[in-house]
Amino acid sequence: MSLFDHKVSDLHELLHKKEIKVTDLVDESYKRIGEVDEKVQAFLTLDEEKARETASKMDEKLGSDESKGLLFGMPIGVKDNIVTKGLRTTCASKILENFDPIYDATVVQKLHHAETITIGKLNMDEFAMGSSNENSAYKKTRNPWNLETVPGGSSGGSAASVASGEVLFSLGSDTGGSIRQPAAFCGVVGLKPTYGRVSRFGLVAFASSLDQIGPITRTVEDNAYLLQAISGLDPMDSTSAKIDVPNFVQSLTGDIKGLKIAVPKEYLGEGVSEEARQSVLDALKVLEKLGATWEEVSLPHSKYALATYYLLSSSEASANLARFDGVRYGYRTENPKNLLDLYKKSRAEGFGDEVKRRIMLGTFALSSGYYDAYYKKAQKVRTLIKNDFEEVFSKYDVIIGPTTPTPAFKIGENIDDPLTMYANDILTIPVNLAGVPGISVPCGFANGLPLGLQIIGKHFDESTVYRVAHAFEQATDYHKQKPVL
Amino acid sequence: MSRISTDQVKHVANLARLAITEEEAEMFKKQLDAMISFAEELNEINTDHVEPTSHVLDMKNVMREDKPQKGLPQSEVLKNAPEHQDGQVKVPSIIE
Numbered sequence: 001m002s003l004f005d006h007k008v009s010d011l012h013e014l015l016h017k018k019e020i021k022v023t024d025l026v027d028e029s030y031k032r033i034g035e036v037d038e039k040v041q042a043f044l045t046l047d048e049e050k051a052r053e054t055a056s057k058m059d060e061k062l063g064s065d066e067s068k069g070l071l072f073g074m075p076i077g078v079k080d081n082i083v084t085k086g087l088r089t090t091c092a093s094k095i096l097e098n099f100d101p102i103y104d105a106t107v108v109q110k111l112h113h114a115e116t117i118t119i120g121k122l123n124m125d126e127f128a129m130g131s132s133n134e135n136s137a138y139k140k141t142r143n144p145w146n147l148e149t150v151p152g153g154s155s156g157g158s159a160a161s162v163a164s165g166e167v168l169f170s171l172g173s174d175t176g177g178s179i180r181q182p183a184a185f186c187g188v189v190g191l192k193p194t195y196g197r198v199s200r201f202g203l204v205a206f207a208s209s210l211d212q213i214g215p216i217t218r219t220v221e222d223n224a225y226l227l228q229a230i231s232g233l234d235p236m237d238s239t240s241a242k243i244d245v246p247n248f249v250q251s252l253t254g255d256i257k258g259l260k261i262a263v264p265k266e267y268l269g270e271g272v273s274e275e276a277r278q279s280v281l282d283a284l285k286v287l288e289k290l291g292a293t294w295e296e297v298s299l300p301h302s303k304y305a306l307a308t309y310y311l312l313s314s315s316e317a318s319a320n321l322a323r324f325d326g327v328r329y330g331y332r333t334e335n336p337k338n339l340l341d342l343y344k345k346s347r348a349e350g351f352g353d354e355v356k357r358r359i360m361l362g363t364f365a366l367s368s369g370y371y372d373a374y375y376k377k378a379q380k381v382r383t384l385i386k387n388d389f390e391e392v393f394s395k396y397d398v399i400i401g402p403t404t405p406t407p408a409f410k411i412g413e414n415i416d417d418p419l420t421m422y423a424n425d426i427l428t429i430p431v432n433l434a435g436v437p438g439i440s441v442p443c444g445f446a447n448g449l450p451l452g453l454q455i456i457g458k459h460f461d462e463s464t465v466y467r468v469a470h471a472f473e474q475a476t477d478y479h480k481q482k483p484v485l
Numbered sequence: 486m487s488r489i490s491t492d493q494v495k496h497v498a499n500l501a502r503l504a505i506t507e508e509e510a511e512m513f514k515k516q517l518d519a520m521i522s523f524a525e526e527l528n529e530i531n532t533d534h535v536e537p538t539s540h541v542l543d544m545k546n547v548m549r550e551d552k553p554q555k556g557l558p559q560s561e562v563l564k565n566a567p568e569h570q571d572g573q574v575k576v577p578s579i580i581e
Contacts, residue, residue: 098565099565100564100565102557102561102562102564102565103557195541195542196541196542209539209540209541235549238544238547238549239540239542239544239547241542241544301530303526304526304527304529304530306523307523307524307526307527308527310520310523310524311524311527318501322502325502326567327566327567327574327576328562328565328566328574329565329566329567330565330567331567332567332568336577337577338577338578338579339576339577339578339579340502341504341577342576342577343502344502344503344504345504347501347502347503347504348503348504348505351503356503356513357513357516357517359501359503360494360497360498360501360503360513360517361517361520361521363497363500363501364489364493364497364517364521365524367497367500374521374524376537377527377528377532378524378527379537379538379539380532380535380536380537380538381527381530381532381535382537382538383535383536383537383538384530384532384535386538386541418516418519418520419519419520419523434541435541435542459541
């Protein structure tokens with residue numbers, strides 16, 4: 001048994017009673033990484049020396065008031081698009097190969113405050129653009145449940161490292177499903193918070209109106225604890241919301257009697273596999289037994305979400321990624337003829353194909369003569385998609401559906417066809433467009449691969465999302481199964 | 486018919502400051518054409534009286550106190566610059 005089979009609250013108890021030490025937790029992490037990361041390939045950079053040093057110092061505080069924080073000494077992995085001072089941050093791109101951040105992201109500062117221990121930085125699709133981790137410039141992370149399949153993306157390393165027991169939990173980021181989809185594929189719990197709940201300061205921007213950082217964990221309770229630690233208003237992110245952070249763990253009552261669930265017919269229809277559909281119907285039976293009721297509803301603009309998302313996210317990306325110009329930081333081409341040549345060649349040599357494709361699409365959608373037809377049109381359709389959610393949430397507490405249309409696919413299967421790859425995200429993208437919170441929890445297996453149940457809530461109502469996810473988790477055994485590596 | 490010409494692809498690449506080869510131009514033409522024609526399904530929806538959403542939260546002009554703060558030290562800022570000299574970031578000649 002691994003120490004990471006325990007929940008955060010149990011580990012905290014063991015630490016406090018001095019039955020284990022912080023160094024044991026850190027040892028467990030690096031030992032497991034040594035055993036399995038050659039197969040899983042989740043980590044891009046390890047921070048072993050510093051982590052071990054920090055752990056030793058923390059052991060001296062054990063048992064004192066200074067070790068009372070619940071996350072004290074817990075080993076965490078951080079997605080490589082979240083900047084960490086003095087610890088290489090690449091966004092899995094060649095253009096940031098040697099980038100050594102000079103400040104910590106707000107979430108990283110908050111982790112320091114909570115005294116977690118950063119084990120290392122996790123692989124991802126380059127600049128978070130992708131659904132399989134095949135777009136990383138460095139390595140292809142594997143799904144711990146079946147090494148021939150993808151872990152999902154873009155936070156593939158974050159999900160795979162937790163599923164394979166390399167870390168207790170991790171941080172990912174989610175722009176169109178990048179936390180929930182890999183969490184579903186790897187059989188772990190992943191939450192995208194409400195837009196504005198968590199500061200984006202220090203998250204290398206992909207699409208600023210959609211990006212959110214969120215926790216990936218083995219249990220719903222751990223997820224709630226980690227979100228608690230990273231949430232809140234931040235003067236460095238003007239889009240972080242001035243709203244109270246409730247005690248999320250207190251909402252895990254197990255009681256969902258009278259809960260009203262909406263199940264959009266669009267989430268169980270065309271393009272969704274039979275296994276995914278059936279796992280959701282089974283999950284609804286579990287929730288009904290616990291006292292909830294469900295009805296079929298419609299989110300009529302769902303089918304337009306994918307096109308809307310690709311226009312908006314690529315447009316925002318084309319602007320955000322303009323900063324990588326080979327001047328102040330990042331990769332620079334050799335022997336440029338002049339400044340323009342320096343920009344063009346540094347970017348051409350530094351970015352991968354998917355990133356270039358999206359920069360091109362975004363630049364096109366924002367260019368003179370096309371702005372109204374593509375970009376503005378997509379912004380208007382976004383309003384309709386958001387209104388669909390508001391309409392349903394005026395009558396229901398949560399929306400439930402599958403996280404992904406299928407379980408994890410084989411490495412190489414979708415990489416040559418961008419549109420098929422994008423279709424993976426049809427059930428998660430609308431949630432980002434509406435800005436509401438969504439979680440994926442394990443809800444079954446198909447051919448030995450995990451399936452995820454997606455629970456979507458109202459703006460800033462993560463508490464209800466967690467309550468439902470926790471009640472479901474406690475009534476089922478899916479989260480207790482572990483991949484054999 | 487293609488919705489985007491090779492010349493347009495090259496124009497967009499120039500706007501995006503991306504050097505592309507002839508082969509890449511053809512590849513992007515095909516891929517962008519597929520993506521743009523996919524995006525055109527949005528034209529099925531009438532959005533005449535719909536306001537655009539650029540941001541989901543109801544917030545505008547977020548201000549902070551106008552308090553001067555110390556900037557980052559020069560050595561830190563230059564740490565990641567590919568080339569620098571005398572405390573300045575160095576680039577190739579701009580005026581020929």
